[in-house]
Amino acid sequence: MEFEPLDEGKRAGCKPSGPVWPESVDVAGLSLCELRARLGLIKRAEARLAAMKTAALAAYSSRGGEGLARRVVLEELQSSKQQARREVETASQLSRVPETLDALGAGEIPAAHAAQIAKAASEGPVDETVLVEAARREDFGTFSRTLRDHQHEQSGDDGKSLMAKQRERRSMSFFKSSDDGMFVLNGRFDPVAGNRMEAALAAEVRRQRNEDKPGDQTAFDQQMADALENLVCADTKDRKPQGTTLILTADWDALNHKLADARLLDGTPLPVSEALRLACNADIVPTVFDSENQDLWVGRKHRLATEAQRAALIIRDKHCIGCGRSAVWCEAHHIDEWLSGGRTDIDNLVLVCKSCHHNIHDDGWTVHRNRNGAHELRPPPAPYAEFPPGRTRSGHCLAKSQSSLDDFPDAFPEKGITNWQPESSKQLLLN
Numbered sequence: 001m002e003f004e005p006l007d008e009g010k011r012a013g014c015k016p017s018g019p020v021w022p023e024s025v026d027v028a029g030l031s032l033c034e035l036r037a038r039l040g041l042i043k044r045a046e047a048r049l050a051a052m053k054t055a056a057l058a059a060y061s062s063r064g065g066e067g068l069a070r071r072v073v074l075e076e077l078q079s080s081k082q083q084a085r086r087e088v089e090t091a092s093q094l095s096r097v098p099e100t101l102d103a104l105g106a107g108e109i110p111a112a113h114a115a116q117i118a119k120a121a122s123e124g125p126v127d128e129t130v131l132v133e134a135a136r137r138e139d140f141g142t143f144s145r146t147l148r149d150h151q152h153e154q155s156g157d158d159g160k161s162l163m164a165k166q167r168e169r170r171s172m173s174f175f176k177s178s179d180d181g182m183f184v185l186n187g188r189f190d191p192v193a194g195n196r197m198e199a200a201l202a203a204e205v206r207r208q209r210n211e212d213k214p215g216d217q218t219a220f221d222q223q224m225a226d227a228l229e230n231l232v233c234a235d236t237k238d239r240k241p242q243g244t245t246l247i248l249t250a251d252w253d254a255l256n257h258k259l260a261d262a263r264l265l266d267g268t269p270l271p272v273s274e275a276l277r278l279a280c281n282a283d284i285v286p287t288v289f290d291s292e293n294q295d296l297w298v299g300r301k302h303r304l305a306t307e308a309q310r311a312a313l314i315i316r317d318k319h320c321i322g323c324g325r326s327a328v329w330c331e332a333h334h335i336d337e338w339l340s341g342g343r344t345d346i347d348n349l350v351l352v353c354k355s356c357h358h359n360i361h362d363d364g365w366t367v368h369r370n371r372n373g374a375h376e377l378r379p380p381p382a383p384y385a386e387f388p389p390g391r392t393r394s395g396h397c398l399a400k401s402q403s404s405l406d407d408f409p410d411a412f413p414e415k416g417i418t419n420w421q422p423e424s425s426k427q428l429l430l431n
Contacts, residue, residue, distance in 0.1 A: 044107030050114070051105035057091035066092070093118035099128045100135075109135040113143055120147055123165060125154045141324060145267045152269035160271045166190040185228075191268040192278070201227050202328035220354070247314055248275055265314065265327060296346035305332035305349055313351050321367070322356030322377035329353055333360060335367045350375045 022041050030038065061069035066088050073084035094101050097118050104114040113135035120126050127150070134146045152159040172187035189197065204227035218226070248270065250262040262275035296309050305313065314327040330351040336342030350367055352360065356377060359365040364380040 043110060047104050047107045047109065047111055047114075050111035051101060053087075054091045054094045054101065054104070057088060058095040061088055061092060090115050090118060093122045097121050097128055099132055103132050103136070110140070112140055113138075116144065116147055120151055124151060124162065125156075126150060127154065148268055158271045158273070159269050160273065163190065163192075163271055163274060191264055191266070192270070192274065195264050195266065195268075198326060199328050200231060202326075204231055205329075247311070248278070249315070250275060265318065267318070300343060302344050303338055305344060309344070309346055309349060312346055313349055317351040317375065319351070320353040320356055321350050321375045322352055322359065322365070325353040325356075327351055331357055333357055333367070352377070 022038065022045055025038075027035060027038070057069055057073070060072060064072075069088045069091075070081075070084040073079055073087050074081065077084075077087070079087065094104070094114060100109070100114050100117045100121075103109045104111065109132065117126070117128065117131045117135065120131070121128065131147065131150060135143055138146060151162055155162050167190045170187075170189050170193070172185070174183065174185050176183050201224060205223050208223060208226060208230075247265045248262055249265075250259040250272070252258075253260045259272050259275065262270040262272050264270055296312055310332060313332060314330075317327065317330075319325060319327050320330050330353050332349045333352045334342040334344070335348050335350060338344070342348055356365070359377065359379075360367070365377050366380075367375055368378050369375050
């Protein structure tokens with residue numbers, strides 16, 4: 001790929017796209033809108049620089065070999081050995097997806113999106129045009145899910161080959177550091193194993209918190225370390241091995257009477273054969289919740305969410321409504337506070353992580369429900385005074401946080417959530 005000198009925002013063969021290299025300015029004098037525009041300009045400049053670096057590295061690697069290219073990255077870019085290896089590998093992968101590299105060079109897609117497309121293309125068939133178009137408009141998290149779905153669809157075998165490749169890349173290292181004598185654990189696991197391990201760790205962390213003494217200040221990463229130690233070193237004579245609960249969703253193909261489009265909780269597509277394998281080795285908890293057997297409206301009877309409510313919240317919210325953290329690490333928050341008479345009902349509960357929970361109680365963040373019924377957190381209005389009331393920073397209108405069920409008739413029918421099935425899916429909980 002060739003890069004021509006910039007001339008008033010023009011690139012050879014392209015229409016003017018505005019300035020690309022940001023000038024140094026006094027940001028203290030800029031408004032919020034001007035600062036936002038500047039960040040967009042910086043994003044485009046970073047993308048162009050990434051494309052230029054990719055082109056230079058790919059050319060160097062093709063002439064001098066990957067080993068010498070990694071050495072140059074170490075010396076010229078002053079990176080670590082691991083980063084140097086990734087830089088050269090990414091440059092090689094991007095050189096084989098020209099449409100992606102062109103969009104990166106034009107500043108139309110971020111470097112991280114481009115690297116994801118290049119890696120996916122190296123693993124199997126992809127439609128580069130479709131992915132580049134999605135990368136232009138989606139944030140990193142949304143695009144990651146789009147990419148996973150695309151790879152699953154393009155695999156041609158319900159994602160079996162993709163899952164097999166992921167399992168082939170599983171690894172773990174456990175070693176004693178020479179500098180301080182501490183042990184270091186690193187690992188990579190396929191989505192199924194990772195979800196099971198995450199669920200087990202989250203359950204153990206919650207158990208530990210229930211046993212903590214008042215005033216305990218153990219940091220979260222220390223709690224994680226303690227949880228892993230407890231799970232690995234548990235005395236199985238006196239303690240039942242830790243069970244984990246996996247939540248899977250799957251469409252029911254009524255025409256062919258079989259499951260389809262099985263997914264893990266985080267949205268990762270799963271081969272139906274893998275879902276059935278998990279079901280054979282697990283207890284299935286029914287999730288067509290009904291007030292007769294799984295009461296999701298308990299009023300003032302309980303302060304804390306029940307297990308049935310927590311399962312329903314995980315399926316509905318999928319992750320922390322504030323930062324998107326995995327649902328297994330989240331707590332149930334009352335929209336109308338319990339101390340102010342709020343009820344422990346499913347429509348008065350949302351999933352938030354510990355940090356976002358503090359934002360609500362300590363810093364004035366509020367829960368809002370948008371037009372499609374999904375909840376989200378909004379910060380106090382003062383920092384965003386330039387945005388009209390009732391609108392998000394992206395300009396979308398928001399419903400009031402106290403929206404009634406009448407506004408969302410399909411979300412929670414009167415006798416349970418039997419009609420509430422995201423993407424017409426049937427939910428399965430696997431223990």
